[in-house]
Amino acid sequence: xxxxxxxxxxxxxxxxxxxxxxxxxxxxxxxxxxxxxxxxxxxxxxxxxxxxxxxxxxxxxxxxxxxxxxxxxxxxxxxxxxxxxxxxxxxxxxxxxxxxxxxxxxxxxxxx
Amino acid sequence: xxxxxxxxxxxxxxxxxxxxxxxxxxxxxxxxxxxxxxxxxxxxxxxxxxxxxxxxxxxxxxxxxxxxxxxxxxxxxxxxxxxxxxxxxxxxxxxxxxxxxxxxxxxxxxxxxx
Numbered sequence: 001x002x003x004x005x006x007x008x009x010x011x012x013x014x015x016x017x018x019x020x021x022x023x024x025x026x027x028x029x030x031x032x033x034x035x036x037x038x039x040x041x042x043x044x045x046x047x048x049x050x051x052x053x054x055x056x057x058x059x060x061x062x063x064x065x066x067x068x069x070x071x072x073x074x075x076x077x078x079x080x081x082x083x084x085x086x087x088x089x090x091x092x093x094x095x096x097x098x099x100x101x102x103x104x105x106x107x108x109x110x111x112x
Numbered sequence: 113x114x115x116x117x118x119x120x121x122x123x124x125x126x127x128x129x130x131x132x133x134x135x136x137x138x139x140x141x142x143x144x145x146x147x148x149x150x151x152x153x154x155x156x157x158x159x160x161x162x163x164x165x166x167x168x169x170x171x172x173x174x175x176x177x178x179x180x181x182x183x184x185x186x187x188x189x190x191x192x193x194x195x196x197x198x199x200x201x202x203x204x205x206x207x208x209x210x211x212x213x214x215x216x217x218x219x220x221x222x223x224x225x226x
Contacts, residue, residue, distance in 0.1 A: 103157070105153075
C-alpha cells in the first residue's frame with residue numbers, strides 16, 4: 001500500500017480490554033491520520049499528527065488514544081472507554097504531492 | 113459545517129452504462145476535491161481529483177464535473193465495467209501546512225452487472 005503498513009489485519013478484543021493498532025510508514029511523511037469506517041457512515045477522523053510528539057483530536061476521539069514518538073509510527077489504542085469499537089480502522093498519510101491521502105490496508109477490530 | 117453529502121447510497125448499472133455519483137458541500141474553505149475507490153477489505157485508493165477553479169477533469173473513463181456556484185461535484189464513470197464494482201467516496205480537503213484534513217461523503221456502493 002505505497003509504503004504504509006497496518007497490523008494486524010484482524011483483531012479481536014474482549015470487553016474491558018485495551019488494544020493497540022499499529023501503523024508504520026517508510027515514506028518520510030510528516031502527517032499521519034487515523035480513520036474509523038462503519039457501514040453506511042463513510043470515514044470519520046479519530047486523531048491526526050502533523051509532526052513527532054504532537055497530535056490532534058479528530059471528530060470522534062473519545063475512547064481512543066495515540067502517540068507519535070517516531071516519524072514512522074503512529075499507533076492507535078482503542079481503550080475500554082470506547083463502547084462500540086467494532087469497526088474497520090484505517091491509517092493514512094498525507095502525501096502532499098496530490099493533496100490526497102495514501103491509506104493502509106486497514107485493521108478490522110471485533111469485540112468478542 | 114464540514115459536511116459532505118453524497119448520493120446515492122447504492123447504485124446498480126448494466127455493463128457499458130454510465131454511473132453517476134453526486135456530492136454537495138457547504139464549506140467554501142475546501143480547496144481540493146478527491147474521489148476514492150474502495151474494494152472490500154482494502155483501504156480506499158485515490159481515483160481522481162479536482163481543484164475548485166476547474167469545471168471538469170477527465171482521466172480515462174472517469175470524469176469529475178465541478179460546479180463551484182452550486183457547491184456540487186460529481187463522478188461519472190463511462191462504459192462501466194464489472195471490475196468497477198466498489199464503494200466510491202467523495203471527499204473535500206482543507207489544507208493547513210503539511211496537513212490535509214479530509215472530510216468524506218458517506219459512500220456509494222456501485223454494482224455493475226455483467
